[in-house]
Amino acid sequence: MATPSEARVDKWLWAARIYKTRTIAADACKNNRVTINDRPAKPSHTVKAGDRIGVRKPPVTYSFRVIQPIEKRVGAKLLPDVLENVTAPEQYELLEMSRISGFIDRARGTGRPTKKERRALDDFAEEVPMFGDDFDFDLDD
Numbered sequence: 001m002a003t004p005s006e007a008r009v010d011k012w013l014w015a016a017r018i019y020k021t022r023t024i025a026a027d028a029c030k031n032n033r034v035t036i037n038d039r040p041a042k043p044s045h046t047v048k049a050g051d052r053i054g055v056r057k058p059p060v061t062y063s064f065r066v067i068q069p070i071e072k073r074v075g076a077k078l079l080p081d082v083l084e085n086v087t088a089p090e091q092y093e094l095l096e097m098s099r100i101s102g103f104i105d106r107a108r109g110t111g112r113p114t115k116k117e118r119r120a121l122d123d124f125a126e127e128v129p130m131f132g133d134d135f136d137f138d139l140d141d
Contacts, residue, residue, distance in 0.1 A: 008046060013029075013055070026043040033055065038052070049069060068082050
């Protein structure tokens with residue numbers, strides 16, 4: 001079977017396993033979260049080999065270079081033949097920082113913390129020394 005020389009960007013994002021469904025990939029394009037060669041892309045825009053695709057999944061912007069335009073989903077082991085991840089290391093550092101401080105960025109109105117978030121808050125609170133616990137000083141001097 002011959003591989004196409006072009007593919008729709010929403011199909012390519014789904015086939016390359018960037019997004020779980022094609023609908024989600026198309027919505028990302030419509031909401032200006034996907035760029036092709038630093039230009040916003042509509043779902044029907046075509047990609048060719050060598051194109052650079054940017055995918056913004058806050059707080060990170062992933063970058064991929066298209067090696068092979070495909071429209072049919074491939075197994076995860078075949079992804080190196082389809083795309084090359086060229087995301088800057090700073091983006092992964094940003095992602096790690098966001099994971100570490102994830103419980104701080106709770107959106108207003110999201111309700112009570114989950115059990116996991118509560119444990120993370122308790123662990124964080126244990127690491128911070130409280131006034132009077134670890135400090136010995138005399139106020140009379």
